[in-house]
Amino acid sequence: MFIVRQTTKITAMSPYDPSAYPPFxxxxxxxxxxxxxxxxxxxxxxxxxxxxxxxxxxxxxxxxxxxxxxxxxxxxxxxxxxxxxxxxxxxxxxxxxxxxxxxxxxxxxxxxxxxxxxxxxxxxxxxxxxxxxxxxxxxxxxxxxxxxxxxxxxxxxxxxxxxxxxxxxxxxxxxxxxxxxKIEYSSLATAFCPAEFTVGELRRVYEAVWGVALDPRNFHRKVTGTPGFLVPSGGTTTRQGGRPAQLFRAGGATVLNPPMLRPEV
Amino acid sequence: MFIVRQTTKITAMSPYDPSAYPPFxxxxxxxxxxxxxxxxxxxxxxxxxxxxxxxxxxxxxxxxxxxxxxxxxxxxxxxxxxxxxxxxxxxxxxxxxxxxxxxxxxxxxxxxxxxxxxxxxxxxxxxxxxxxxxxxxxxxxxxxxxxxxxxxxxxxxxxxxxxxxxxxxxxxxxxxxxxxxKIEYSSLATAFCPAEFTVGELRRVYEAVWGVALDPRNFHRKVTGTPGFLVPSGGTTTRQGGRPAQLFRAGGATVLNPPMLRPEV
DNA sequence: GCAATAGTGTCTATGAGACACTATCGG
DNA sequence: CCGATAGTGTCTCATAGACACTATTGC
The missing domain is CATH 3.90.79.10 (Nucleoside Triphosphate Pyrophosphohydrolase)
Incomplete structure (x- = not known):
């Protein structure tokens, strides 16, 4: 394998001839x-x-x-x-x-x-x-x-x-x-979560990525109301502190409508 | 200039040694x-x-x-x-x-x-x-x-x-x-317009890029109401058909708040 | 006059945000 | 009991969209 670094300007290079090109x-x-x-x-x-x-x-x-x-x-x-x-x-x-x-x-x-x-x-x-x-x-x-x-x-x-x-x-x-x-208008925030997760865990992802605090009640209503974002996992509870929370999986939707809007207005 | 096409697998390549690499x-x-x-x-x-x-x-x-x-x-x-x-x-x-x-x-x-x-x-x-x-x-x-x-x-x-x-x-x-x-949430649509343009010309840009028809009245109210999107060009009229229209230049804003939403909901 | 485009006002449905309230767990 | 988190209901304000209406040109 012989490669010589291209240092001088190429003068006779046809614009579409890939056999003469600067090496990258x-x-x-x-x-x-x-x-x-x-x-x-x-x-x-x-x-x-x-x-x-x-x-x-x-x-x-x-x-x-x-x-x-x-x-x-x-x-x-x-x-x-x-x-x-x-x-x-x-x-x-x-x-x-x-x-x-x-x-x-x-x-x-x-x-x-x-x-x-x-x-x-x-x-x-x-x-x-x-x-x-x-x-x-x-x-x-x-x-x-x-x-x-x-x-x-x-x-x-x-x-x-x-x-x-x-x-x-x-x-x-x-x-x-x-x-x-991208987590504003797509369901990508679920990629930060394990396969099954609660609404609170998803909210903490948004809060960590955006660096803001979100209202838990409005967040819950919003994500569960966006069609295709979350599907209930059948399985129903887990412990994070207080009352048991429902478990969800990522739904089929990739684009969120309406989007999750980052506060800052 | 000597370049030999890399055809065999590189076996002794250190992961960070750029002197041995496949040529692109x-x-x-x-x-x-x-x-x-x-x-x-x-x-x-x-x-x-x-x-x-x-x-x-x-x-x-x-x-x-x-x-x-x-x-x-x-x-x-x-x-x-x-x-x-x-x-x-x-x-x-x-x-x-x-x-x-x-x-x-x-x-x-x-x-x-x-x-x-x-x-x-x-x-x-x-x-x-x-x-x-x-x-x-x-x-x-x-x-x-x-x-x-x-x-x-x-x-x-x-x-x-x-x-x-x-x-x-x-x-x-x-x-x-x-x-x-990108023309939804940024002022990039003005890049399709000449330096001075009317609201109607900007609307026709959106209609052509999106392939939809937009309501001229709501569009006018929306773009003139988005801060920093358009600035009146002082110069006031031109002819495109009917009543003379005001001329605008692109304002300093690059991100639109609120965004221009594409119909299709 | 008519046709065209420019621009404003108004109504309505929808959604975001604030926040009271209830539900269900561990101590 | 308390404190935590989960989840629902309700109110208010802002905005998108529909559309009536007026303004100003060329013909």
């Missing part, structure tokens, strides 16, 4: 979000090599030569978390939502060479403990607020996290914003 | 939309070479070795249409909206080799006549309905267009769906 590496990076202890958390891995050695980064890796982008993202997700991604809403046991987020390809985003990264967004329930190829403490869930507010408000704590490697802070920010807006 | 070509493809004669139209170019020779395709080209993805898309847009893209809402004269759409990288999407295409969406006013490097009739505006409905309802017409090359029909479909949903 293509990777997938993952923004894996979950809700833990009432906070929105992202999966980060510690880098073992330069550049950014020792810093936290989003999990990711190279796309293989015969692999689709979504397949590469699903493979990385399985390698890092054991989660099995499912797009077309199959009620698999350990399934997480996975979708393409955006692509980042600034020329200097990786100081070693030209890397274009197709970022994906995954939403997962709390259950799985992170594992990175057997290395336990090189992967962890970190609250997104701490990861993104690295230049404010953490000086006194000593637990001030370093900024994420590469442009991963921007990617994470874009992923979080996508999740925040 | 990275391109940008453009979904350029405009509204002409009350129909949503897309810019397509005729392919002069195999594969898909003679078929229509979305404009696009290779990303250069030292070029950002958005810069490559803006360059291609300028080459094909003469439009100057502006993201941060600068009121430039010939400015069009440009944003990243999605990335397509199925292994066999280009039969010649592995190409990953970062599709972008551009919205432009009607004015410009298409030009493709001086070759006049190799680029044209085509109604998106005709481009996407190639397998239905056109058999009697004789003007049945062939399907778009590569996976461009899917890319175009995704771009159209993005435009349709």
């Amino acid at each position: 590496a293509v990777t997938v990076d993952l923004v894996v979000l979950t809700v833990r202890r009432h906070a929105l958390c992202a999966l980060v891995v510690r880098r073992g090599e330069a550049p950014f050695q020792g810093r936290w980064a989003l999990p990711g890796g190279f796309v293989k030569g015969d692999e689709d982008l979504g397949a590469a993202a699903a493979r990385e997700l399985a390698e890092e978390t054991g989660l099995c991604a499912h797009d077309p809403a199959s009620p698999a046991a350990n399934g997480a939502h996975l979708e393409q987020l955006a692509t980042y390809g600034a020329p200097e985003r990786d100081p070693r060479m030209r890397v274009v990264s197709v970022a994906h967004l995954a939403l997962a329930p709390d259950l799985p403990a992170p594992r990175a190829g057997g290395d336990a403490n090189s992967a962890r869930w970190a609250p997104v607020d701490a990861l993104l507010d690295h230049d404010g408000g953490f000086g006194r704590d000593g637990e001030q996290p370093a900024p994420l490697a590469f442009d991963h802070a921007r990617i994470l920010g874009d992923g979080v914003e996508r999740a925040r807006s | 070509a990275v391109t940008v493809d453009l979904v350029v939309l405009t509204v002409r004669r009350h129909a949503l139209c897309a810019l397509v170019v005729r392919r002069g070479e195999a594969p898909f020779q003679g078929r229509w395709a979305l404009p696009g080209g290779f990303v250069k070795g030292d070029e950002d993805l958005g810069a490559a898309a803006a360059r291609e847009l300028a080459e094909e249409t003469g439009l100057c893209a502006h993201d941060p809402a600068s009121p430039a004269a010939n400015g069009a909206h440009l944003e990243q759409l999605a990335t397509y990288g199925a292994p066999e999407r280009d039969p010649r080799m592995r190409v990953v295409s970062v599709a972008h969406l551009a919205l432009a006013p009607d004015l410009p006549a298409p030009r493709a490097g001086g070759d006049a009739n190799s680029a044209r505006w085509a109604p998106v309905d005709a481009l996407l409905d190639h397998d239905g309802g056109f058999g009697r017409d004789g003007e049945q267009p062939a399907p778009l090359a590569f996976d461009h029909a899917r890319i175009l479909g995704d771009g159209v769906e993005r435009a349709r949903s």
Whole structure:
């Protein structure tokens, strides 16, 4: 395998001749979000090599030569978390939502060479403990607020996290914003919940992702009134504190009508 | 310049070593939309070479070795249409909206080799006549309905267009769906209008993009009542038929609150 | 005059948010 | 008993949509 880095300008390149092209590496990076202890958390891995050695980064890796982008993202997700991604809403046991987020390809985003990264967004329930190829403490869930507010408000704590490697802070920010807006008009918030969940658990997901407090009574009336959002799970009770709550599963609807509106008006 | 196509599986590849990677070509493809004669139209170019020779395709080209993805898309847009893209809402004269759409990288999407295409969406006013490097009739505006409905309802017409090359029909479909949903909650519909426009012209944009009829009175009350959407242009009249209409410019708001809701409930 | 588009007023149904109230558990 | 959470009813306000009505042009 011989690859010589393209450094000089290509002058005789036909606009549609792919046999003469600047070489790129293509990777997938993952923004894996979950809700833990009432906070929105992202999966980060510690880098073992330069550049950014020792810093936290989003999990990711190279796309293989015969692999689709979504397949590469699903493979990385399985390698890092054991989660099995499912797009077309199959009620698999350990399934997480996975979708393409955006692509980042600034020329200097990786100081070693030209890397274009197709970022994906995954939403997962709390259950799985992170594992990175057997290395336990090189992967962890970190609250997104701490990861993104690295230049404010953490000086006194000593637990001030370093900024994420590469442009991963921007990617994470874009992923979080996508999740925040998408649970408004889609049923994606159920991807943060286990297969069966209560209305209160779903409400705590919305509160954690949006960072607001919601009225439990209005929330209950709203989600149970939106057709196709929730279906009663037959099973009826569980304990979270007070009166037993009804258990639900995600309904078939993917788009919510009417949408769940984020307060802030 | 020596590049050997990666064909065998990489076995000794460190997960973060970008000096050993499968080689990819990275391109940008453009979904350029405009509204002409009350129909949503897309810019397509005729392919002069195999594969898909003679078929229509979305404009696009290779990303250069030292070029950002958005810069490559803006360059291609300028080459094909003469439009100057502006993201941060600068009121430039010939400015069009440009944003990243999605990335397509199925292994066999280009039969010649592995190409990953970062599709972008551009919205432009009607004015410009298409030009493709001086070759006049190799680029044209085509109604998106005709481009996407190639397998239905056109058999009697004789003007049945062939399907778009590569996976461009899917890319175009995704771009159209993005435009349709985004003009609901953002002020992007003004990107289809010239610098000064009337409420009626803006309404015809919504009607063409959504393919529905809207009540002119309610539409007028709604858009003029949404803060920051439209600002009166001082200049007051123009002729479109009946009573003179007030001229407006796009206001500073990018997100509409309340949103313009698409009928269909 | 008529036809066309621009723009305003008004009514009604619906939904969001505030909040009183009841239900059912663990202590 | 109390405190917690679950779930329902009701009131008020804002807004979408339907549509009558007026305003101002060209013909």
